[in-house]
Amino acid sequence: MSLRSLGVELHCRCIKTESKRIGRHIESVELIPANSHCEDTEIIATLKKTGQEVCLDPNAPWVKKVINRIMANKKR
């Protein structure tokens, strides 16, 4: 059961996004499509080692590249 399906998160999760290119530190990425509670796609990266969660800008070219790299199954 996800939090949102329980009706807990009825707003955007990201306030600000990371501007530094942290692609190599990313362990996994969560994509949340625009929905009735948040009008923009949100991207939340979990970092290696610390497990820290960081919001990324879906419109930043380096972020699109990171996603494309993951989808292309390229090792880092």
Added chain:
Amino acid sequence: MSLRSLGVELHCRCIKTESKRIGRHIESVELIPANSHCEDTEIIATLKKTGQEVCLDPNAPWVKKVINRIMANKKR
């Protein structure tokens, strides 16, 4: 703190992938890049309503389309 950063998940998480086109039922998607414990990118979708987690095939054209749609911030 993520599970993997705690050293809990030292293997692939997906055993089989969903073949049906379930794009419209997706609430969020987790992308896990290939790493030392799993040689392929893994995509785990969380479904609306049920919150069920389903693995998707990163090589399936419909899955790539779903990810591209989310990145393009297109509402469904």
